[in-house]
Amino acid sequence: MPDSDQAQQHLYLVDGSSYIFRAYHRLPPLTNPEGTPVGAVYGYTTMLWKLADQLDKEDGPTHLAVILDKDSQSFRNEIYAEYKANRPEPPEDLRPQFPLIRDATRAFSLPCIEEQGLEADDLIASYAVAAAKQGWNVTIVSSDKDLMQLVGDEHGGTIDMLDTMKNARIGPAEVEEKFGVPPGKVGDVLALMGDSVDNIPGIYGIGPKTASKLIAEHGSLAGALDAAPEMKKSKLKERLLEGRDMAELSRVLVTLKEDCDLPQPLDEMKLDGIPPEPLGEFLETHGFSSLRKRLETAPATQGEVAQANEESEGDRQPLPELPACNRSKFETVQTIEALERWIARARSARLVAFDTETSSLDAMRADLVGVSLATGPNEACYIPLAHGGSDMFDEKPEQVPMDEAIALLKPLLEDDAVLKIAHNGKYDLNVLARHDIHVTPLDDTMVISFDLDAGRASEGIGGGHGMDELAQRHLGHECIPYKQVCGTGKKAIPFGEVALDKATEYAAEDADVTWRLHHLLKPRLSEEGGTRIYERVDRPLIPVVAGMEREGIRVDRERLAELSKSFAETVAGLEKEIHRLAGGEFTVGSPKQLGDVLFDKLGYKGGRKGKSGQYSTDQTILERLSNEGADIADKVLEWRQLTKLKSTYTDALQEAINPDTGRVHTSYSLVGAQTGRLSSTDPNLQNIPIRTEIGRQIRRAFVPEKGNVILAADYSQIELRLAAHMADVAPLKEAFRAGEDIHNRTAEEMFGNVDRDNRAKAKTINFAILYGISRWGLAGRLKIEADEAQALIDTYFARFPGIQKFIVRTLESVRENGYSETLFGRKTWFPRINAKNPNERAGSERAAVNAPIQGTSADIIKRAMVRMVPALREAGLHDTRMLLQVHDELVFECPEAQAEEAGKVIARVMSSAAEPAVTLDVPLDIEVGIGPSWDDAH
Incomplete structure (x- = not known):
């Protein structure tokens, strides 16, 4: 121990590898003047600078070093060849950044330590133990669970950890809270549970x-292993007995080497501040001009470096308190001079939130009424453009003429140097595009919120993503309701007739709140690992989807009218048949009357009354009755389907035809499905039955303009392919690579032979397993007993054990972290995964199993959509237009002469959409069809 009068030595050991990957995933792609990727380098630099500078002031470390992995191989690979074998290769744009990150460390005049054959964790352990034995305190800057074995004071000095992501210290109490055992026993826990990331086997089926x-x-x-033989017969006993060797091997693999030779003496790690050189030269070389400027102008406040690059969203400091919203400070802009002043303010700020006020929720029919801008809290204005009564003799308030305002706003909203912020910006993009304003660049607070909090609704943490809800949740602010300014019912007035003082309060508040939400939510992307999915998938998709909505698709009104008439006749016939089977007339569409007929009058068993006192007659009940031989249930199901299709499609599509374009323009939500899939409304074109004749008849009404054809490109069995890759199922991967019929292969693996019946069962099981189906659910689909269904599930898992391991790993991860994650980093939260209610818990578990697969599929098709328009233009196919996205399919319209070439370009873009971010072990096959209608293109 040091003498009492000697200053306490405090060593900080930075786990450099975790810093590198965190920096890579949290920042958008950047390149230096030579074109080399440096996004991770920039993030690493800001994080390390903040750590070294702030700690020097606040916690007083005396020594600091960064520890890195030399390469991917270590002595553990000699013990177990499969160690870390599952780890994917680093992304292509990260590899050239590794040497630059070492340069960055040395530019700070900090030790950068790595050793051949040893992992960073072993060097950290050896340095930590050596320092502690000399009586030093040691802080390991990491959240790696393996390093938690070192926490404590058994070597003399105290060893703790610092998780900079959460700004939290990890001591013995925190380790015990996480693992249920003291730090010294963490290695034993890790040996039992294994680690899928490092491919440490553990004992299969034993979780944390x-x-x-x-x-x-x-x-x-x-x-624990010695006690296994005396345990009662159980799965756990079997696993412990069978897995002993693997557990003992795993214990060796997770044990940190604490006696490595130290490549650099502890005394050489002394922290003496950050010299301006060679750091300044490094920043200059790689084009980090804002960081270079801070180094030159404000050396005393270098801890603020995390705020240096607004566009890159580095590791920001805590946000300052924002003043309460004060609507009295909002300005009504009624003159050219005032508008020019606000535009100049926006250009100076380099960031402006905006919103449009219109006459309709339909962006393709809405008239622009006004625009609001905000450059900061309570710095907002409203620019009325079309206010006044609808009568030509009504007095109009003073306002900037529409044409002059558009001419002034267009350069600002299209200026690459000014970031525009919107909430549900896709709507505003479409409204403004009709005035020849094409907004760029754009951030969308609704999409940012979704990428942070998808799925958190049930806990009220991050439920809906509408502006009013987010303002209340994150800002504690109650927005003015629309009905308060425009009224409701017969007394409602258009927004253009609202008095300007009230209109300004409402409209400018929207822009002000959008600015505040961006200020609050955007930094969370980098802090919580959401930057990658937002910047690389969702953000670039916004203008693509907006353009697709503007294109719309043509429908044959006459064909739809004929279908509506045919459906009406069939529905009338079904009603007569239902009345005959019921022994009298009643309202088929009334659940109460139908329930009374089925269970009281006809006497069918199993009727259940809800709180309202009426019988449930949902689809599940009717399908059960149908399986039991109730003909009336069959007829009611058919009646419901036809009436729904008639009202939703054949009738509604005729009403949805835009009179100006002659096309139907659906609206896509980027935040509608928590797994990341797009959803379609007004009208919903994603729920047209795919395999029924009725669905085909409706799709035949979707047609191209004269001289054009419809082209449909569909990912073939993409979710099964992704499951094969993500679960590492060798037989399925081989089958996909060989182009085999995957359902035939599954039938052969499960039943030993392939016939029509076995293939149908295999197909059902293939998809059902991915949705976490229960024995009872599968029994219902296959119309078999639950025990037989369980036997099929057991056989499936026995033949494809990777699938079961994937399910187990996924559920363990979601239970521990609260969210699932796609291959591209999209998080979906499951706050009810540990619910006490078994039905709630089971529902979350089923969704959690499928979310990584379905979400990855959604990410891939989104990436394809973003790349599609540039690829078509590059190929000279300017007249090929993307119209629809439905599940795993993209629908295009193109001149007939271009169709074949367009199909090749589209298939190439879709099949390679995962790359280079993710390299799949299976090919993505694309089925392309061409025809005179959407149905004919299948």
């Missing part, structure tokens, strides 16, 4: 909770 319980009860790994 079971592992913690076993070690806590038996004191050690050896104690």
Whole structure:
């Protein structure tokens, strides 16, 4: 121990690898003047600078070093060849950044330590133990669970950890809270549960909770394994007995090497501040001009470097308190001079929130009434453009003429140097595009919110993503309701007739709140790992989807009218048949009357009354009755489907035809499905039945303009392909690579032979398993007993064990972290995954199993959509237009002469959409069809 009068030495050891990957995933792509990717380098630089500078002032470390992995191989690969074998290769744009990150560390005049054959964790352990034995305190800057084995004071000095992501210290109490055992027993827990990231086998089927319980009860790994023979017969006993060798091997793999030779003496790690050189030269070389400027102008406040690059959203400081919203400060802009002043203010700020006020929710029919701008809290204005009564003799308020305002706003809204912020910006893009304003660049607070909090609705943490809800949740602010300014019912007035003082309060508040939400939510993307999915998938998709909505698709009104008439006749016939089977007339569409007929009058069993006192007659009930031989249930199901299709499609599509374009323009939501899929409304074109004749008849009404054809490109079995890759199922990967019929292959694996019946079962099971189906759910689909269904599930898992391991890993991860994650980093939250209610918990578990697969599929098709228009233009196919996105399909319209070439370009873009971010083990096959209607293109 040091003498009492000697200053306490405090060593900080930075786990450089975790910093590198965190920086890479949290920042958008950047390049230096030579064109080399430097996004991760920039993020690493800001994070390390903040750490070294702020700690020097606040926590007083005396010594600091960064520890890195030399390469991917270590002595553990000699013990177990499969160690870390599952880890994917680093992304292509990250590889050239590794040497630059080492340069960055040395530019700070900090030790950068790495050693051949050793992992960073072993060097950290050796340095930490050596320092502690000399009586030093040690802080490991990491959240790596393996390093938590070192926490404590058993070596003399205290060893703790610092998670800079959460700004949280990790001591013995925090480790025990996480693992249920003291730090010294963490390695035993890790050996039982294994680690899919490092491919440490552990014992299959034993998760973190079971592992913690076993070690806590038996004191050690050896104690738990030795106790297994005396345990009661159970799956756990079998797993412990069968997996002993793997657990003991895993214990060796997770044990940190604490006696490595130290490549650099502890005394050489002394922290003496950050010299301006060679850091300044490094920043200059790589074009980090804002960081260079801060180094030159404000050396005393270098901790603020995290705020240096607004566009890159580095590791920001805590946000200052924002003043309360004060509507009295909002300005009504009624003159050219005032508008020019606001435009100049926006250009100076380099960031402006905006919103449009219109006459309709339909962006393709709405008239522009006004525009609001905000450059900061309570710095907002409203620019009325079309206010006044609808009568030509009504007095109009003073306002900037529409044409002159558009001419002034267009350069600002199209200026690449000014970031525009909107909420549900896709709507505003479409409204303004009709005035020849094409807004860029754009941030969307609704999409940012979704990428942060998708799925959190049930806990009220991040439910809906509408502006009013987000303002209340994040800002504690109640927005003015639309009905308060425009009224409701017969007394409602258009926004253009609202008095300007009230219109300004309402409209400018929208822009002000949007600015505030952006100020609050955008930094969370980098802090919570959402930058990658936002910047690389969702943000660039916004203008693409807006353009697709503007294109619309032509429908044959006469064909739809004929279908409506035919459906009406069929519905009338079904009603007569239902009345005959019921023994009298009643309103078929009334659930109460139908329930009374089925269960009271006809006496069918199993009727259940809800709180309202009436019988449930939902689809599940009717399908059960149908399976039991109730003909009336069959007829009611058919009646419901036809009436729904008639009202939703054949009638509604005729009304939805835009009189100006002659086309139907659906609206896509980028935040409608929590897994990331697009959803379609007004009208919903994604729920047209795919395989029924009725659905085909409706799709035949979707037609091209004269001289054109419809082209449909569909991902073939993409979710099964992704499951094969993500679960690492060798037989399925081989089948896909060989172009085999995957359902035939599954039938052969499960049943030993392939016939029509076995293939149909295999197909049902293939898809059902991915949705976490229960034995009862599968029994219902296959119309078999639950025990037989369970036997099929067991057989499936036995033939494809990777699928079961994937399901187990996914559920364990979601239970621990609260969210699932796609291959591209999209998070979906499941706050009810640990619910006490078994139905709630089971529902979350089913959704959690499928979310990574369905979400990855959604990410891939989104990436394809973003790349599609540039690819078509590059190929000279300017007249090929993307019209629809439906599930795994993209629908285009193109001149007939271009169709074949367009199909090749489209298939190429779709098949390679995952790359280079993700390299799949299976090919993505694209089926392209061409025809005179959407149906004919299938």
